[in-house]
Amino acid sequence: xxxxxxxxxxxxxxxxxxxxxxxxxxxxxxxxxxxxxxxxxxxxxxxxxxxxxxxxxxxxxxxxxxxxxxxxxxxxxxxxxxxxxxxxxxxxxxxxxxxxxxxxxxxxxxxxxxxxxxxxxxxxxx
Amino acid sequence: xxxxxxxxxxxxxxxxxxxxxxxxxxxxxxxxxxxxxxxxxxxxxxxxxxxxxxxxxxxxxxxxxxxxxxxxxxxxxxxxxxxxxxxxxxxxxxxxxxxxxxxxxxxxxxxxxxxxxxxxxxxxxxxxxxxxxxxxxxxxxxxxxxxxxxxxxxxxxxxxxxxxxxxxxxx
Numbered sequence: 486x487x488x489x490x491x492x493x494x495x496x497x498x499x500x501x502x503x504x505x506x507x508x509x510x511x512x513x514x515x516x517x518x519x520x521x522x523x524x525x526x527x528x529x530x531x532x533x534x535x536x537x538x539x540x541x542x543x544x545x546x547x548x549x550x551x552x553x554x555x556x557x558x559x560x561x562x563x564x565x566x567x568x569x570x571x572x573x574x575x576x577x578x579x580x581x582x583x584x585x586x587x588x589x590x591x592x593x594x595x596x597x598x599x600x601x602x603x604x605x606x607x608x609x610x611x
Numbered sequence: 612x613x614x615x616x617x618x619x620x621x622x623x624x625x626x627x628x629x630x631x632x633x634x635x636x637x638x639x640x641x642x643x644x645x646x647x648x649x650x651x652x653x654x655x656x657x658x659x660x661x662x663x664x665x666x667x668x669x670x671x672x673x674x675x676x677x678x679x680x681x682x683x684x685x686x687x688x689x690x691x692x693x694x695x696x697x698x699x700x701x702x703x704x705x706x707x708x709x710x711x712x713x714x715x716x717x718x719x720x721x722x723x724x725x726x727x728x729x730x731x732x733x734x735x736x737x738x739x740x741x742x743x744x745x746x747x748x749x750x751x752x753x754x755x756x757x758x759x760x761x762x763x764x765x766x767x768x769x770x771x772x773x774x775x776x777x778x779x780x781x782x
Binding site for chain 1: 637638640641644656659662663665666669670673729732733735736738740741747749751752755756757
């Protein structure tokens with residue numbers, strides 16, 4: 486398995502998305518406010534992320550929302566599209582979302598996302 | 612125009628509201644969401660409800676700003692004290708095209724006719740997953756995640772979208 490991630494970090498004034506490969510686990514950490522300024526770069530990253538996960542052969546992906554203040558529905562839709570691609574992938578992988586129980590919207594949004602792909606998604610709450 | 616009357620409490624007031632008419636950029640929507648979350652948390656002392664209302668406000672305002680013909684949007688937020696608790700309503704009003712107004716009304720009708728917001732949200736997620744078009748989930752998200760009833764009123768080129776959490780559900 487290659488250990489180099491060929492994805493750039495997203496940095497906007499209010500939002501960052503940082504991908505990395507840690508052992509054989511692909512990690513994506515999101516921080517800040519995923520609003521309109523984040524839609525285009527996040528959508529592009531999540532398309533590329535699926536390709537990278539497949540390329541390196543990762544079987545586990547961890548998406549860290551614990552420092553994510555908010556995500557609008559357009560950014561959320563990008564996650565739906567990514568998860569849909571993962572469901573259709575011939576090289577399946579599992580996705581764990583780490584959520585922050587003090588960010589109350591996360592519980593509802595991640596519940597909806599996990600209902601969309603019950604066999605693929607797990608949620609950890611801190 | 613900005614109007615605020617947040618005197619809801621033991622002083623005889625049964626209605627707290629604020630109303631703004633402005634030309635927000637999409638970037639300003641997050642500022643309004645933060646204010647709304649803080650406002651509702653302060654007035655109702657209910658973090659979950661404040662979070663739901665803040666999310667609904669963000670989605671409604673983003674839609675209004677995106678589809679406003681002249682960039683101007685009015686938002687009114689009400690908290691009405693009723694015997695069973697607090698009745699919450701958010702209204703956004705803006706000018707828009709007839710095509711957009713008809714599409715919006717149709718989407719809301721489809722959602723409300725199904726009568727199961729979460730199921731409709733899941734259907735829309737499956738539908739939108741294969742689409743390259745951005746967005747499309749905002750109103751369903753409000754209904755499913757914020758647990759608010761969505762309706763709209765179209766009057767010539769003006770559309771008013773309402774998100775309502777009745778007291779029994781808001782409490």
